[in-house]
Amino acid sequence: MRRSPWATLTVLALAQFIVVLDVTIVNVALPHIQTDLGFAPESLQWVISAYTLLFGGFLLLGGRAADLLGPRRVFIAGLVLFGAASLVAGLADSPGFLIGARAVQGLGGALLSPAALAILTVTFAHGRERNIALGVWGGLAGLGGTLGVVAGGLLVDSLSWRWVFFVNVPIVIGLVAILPRYVQDIRHGLDGARTFDAAGALLGTAGLLSVVFGVVRAEPSGWGSLEVLSFLIGGVALLVAFVAVEARSAAPLVPLRLFRSRALGVSSAALALNGAAFLSMFFLTAIYLQQVRGDSALEAGLHFLPMGATAIFGAVLASQLVHRLGTRTVQLAGATIGLVGLLLLGQAGADGSYTSELLPGLLLFGFGIVSLSVPAQIVAVSDVANHEAGAASGVVNAFFQVGGALGLGIVTTLSTTRVGDALAEGASQQQALVEGFHRGLLVAAAFAVANVLLTLASPQLRPDAARVSEVAAVA
Structure with a gap:
């Protein structure tokens, strides 16, 4: 049966869309989840961390499974697992139940995401068509993160927090139903010496x-x-x-020889710190907007939307500038702008204007975090062999997810401690939450400072435009 490659791309990109969506859509639902299921403040971050840790931790295994078993088979398995875990998460009646379901969701995402990318690269020949397909793939994934906060707000306010998980189920069922028609079954010749690790x-x-x-x-x-x-x-x-x-291992998930590359090591650390700052800011601000400023879930989502717009603009601009100014110059500018954004957000009070106290910081942070990640991803694969570029890309993606979870754990612990201390000192609940928000953002800013310093050790490259579009879309 002849399949349209663009129909295949639509199926793959929609699956990737919901995987990325699930990182951000849940954030605006956190205060409602905390109240309904009785989460302790220090445990709430596991709703995010369980997903990102399992996603990052098993991402490379998912890629290996796709190579050995065939990417369509692994893609379907990951999609079904993701959908089933979404249904279970929506039915959760306790914190442990929800955290467990989120972990399985992350595992499903770790299987389907690299398998989908493997199918995409085989479906489109190297060159212009593949670059367009990768651009669409990367753009829709980024759009999923941006729209997630608004979609989450709409679902929470009009239905309940459970629907931020239930919404995945009909999409997954539809994709599984049409997948055999639009996605070819690719089988690789297997080397008996290779293992799953x-x-x-x-x-x-x-x-x-x-x-x-x-x-x-x-x-x-x-x-x-x-x-x-x-x-x-x-x-x-x-x-x-x-x-x-x-x-x-004869076939390790992470070939340790890759880390002989200074470019990969520095870039992996930079993306881990970037993930730590991003997830921490998102988590803290989502709670602050609703519990301190009194936003509804939808209002909180809409207040995040400008940050998503500047992130998209930052990705486009960074991709154009790296081959003119060099990767280190663009990365350093992005790290600095993101740091300024965090410091501005850390000055926000309980009652000030959104436009003057929050919007400037959100705009700068959104622009800066992506302006850092685009050159860092390009540098990461700059001096590894072509046959190991996929493994290197998987490593930096895993570092971003895992760094985000580790950073979020540190930030929420220190933020929660400050809230408790402020309450013990006689502060009101609102003021205590503001002080916890400020402490958390200060720690996130420390991650950003470390990234500014780390960027100074990054190589200065000027890749051509074709290399930029391919690597940035895949990463």
Whole structure:
């Protein structure tokens, strides 16, 4: 059967759209989820972190599974898992139930996302058509993040928070139904020596989960408590075991030789810090807008919308400037602008004007975070072999997700501690939340400062326009 490649692209891009959508659509529902299910303040961040940690932790395993089993098969499996977990998340009646469902959602996304990209690259021949397809793919994924906050607000205000999860179910059913008609079944010749390296994925993800849990528990239990030390030490031990497994594996998920590249190492760290600042800002501001300023979920979503617009503009502009000014120059400008945005947001009070106190910071942060990520993604794959470019791209994407989860754990712990201290000192609930918001954004700004310094060590490249469009879209 002859299939239209553009119909295939539509199916793949829509699946990727809902995966990205689920990172942001949930943020505006957090205050309602917290009230309805009785989340403790320090535990609420797991609604976001469970998804991003499992997504980042198993992203490379998803790519390996697509290579070995065939990308369409893995794509369908990930899509079904994502849809089923969305249904379960919408039916959740306890914090643990919801967090577990979000983790499975992340695993589903980690399977379908690299499989979809593998199908796309086979469907379109190298050159102009593939670059257009990758541009559409990247653009729709970015649009999913931008529209997620508005869609989440509409669903929460008109129905309930449960519909930010239920909305995925009919989309997944429709995609699974039409997928055999529009997506070809691609089978690769398999090398018997290759393996899944499931042990590496499990050790790495379990280690990261343990470290994040230890950080989050530090607020109620204390950094020196047996519970916190056990999780932190256990997490580090698991991560050391992960490195040992990868070093000995015949087909590692993360080829450690890639990190001999200074460009990849610096870029991975920069994107991890970028993820930490982004998820932290989004989480804190979504709660601040609703619990401090009294926004409805829809109003909060609309207040985020200008940030999404400047992010799209920043991506386009950065892609045009990197081959004129160089990657390090553009990345440094993006890191600095994002830092200024966070510092401005950190000055917002409980009753000030949105236009004067919040909008400038949101606009600058949205522009800056993407202006940093575009050149960092290009640099990351600049000096790895062509046959390892996919692995390098997977590594930097995983670093962004995992860095976001780790950073969010640190920020929420310190923010929650400040809220508790302020209440103990006699502050009102509203003022305590404002002080917690300021503390959290100050920590996020510290991540941004580290990124400014790290960017100084990044190589200065001037890639051609074709290389920019291909790498930026894939990453």
